[in-house]
Amino acid sequence: MASVDLEKVLDKAWADRSLPEILAAPVAALKGGSERDGELLREAFGVRTVADLARLKYVRWAQALAALEESGA
Template sequence: MAAVDLGKVLDKAWADKDLPEILAAPVSALKGVSDRDGELLHEAFGVTTVADLAKVKYFHWAASLAALDAAAK
C-alpha cells in the first residue's frame, strides 16, 4: 500500500495527530471539507467522523468503478 502524505489530505491542525485521533476526528479534518460539508454528510449518510466516511458503501462503489475505469485505460 502506498504511503499517504498526511499534510496533503488533512488540515494543518490534524496533520501531526496519530491515526486513532484522525479517524475519530470530524470529517472537516480532511483538507477541503468544510464544517457545512460535514453537516451535509451527516444529514445524508449519518457520517460524523473520518472513520464513518470511510465506511460509506456509496463511496466504496464509486472508488471501485473509478479503479475499473483506470485499469481499462
C-alpha cells in the same frame, strides 16, 4: 500499501495527530472540508467521522468503479 502525505490530505490542525485520532475526527479535518460539509454528510448519510466517510458504501462503490475504469475493464 501506498504512502499518504498527511499534510496534503488533512487540515493543518490534524496533520500531526495519530491515525486513531484522525479516523475519529470530524470530516472537517480533511483538507478542503468544512463544518458545513460535515453537517451535510451527517444529514444525508449519517457520516460523523473520517472513518465513517471512508466506510460509506457509496464511496466504496465509486472507488471500485474508478478502479475498473483505470484497469481498462
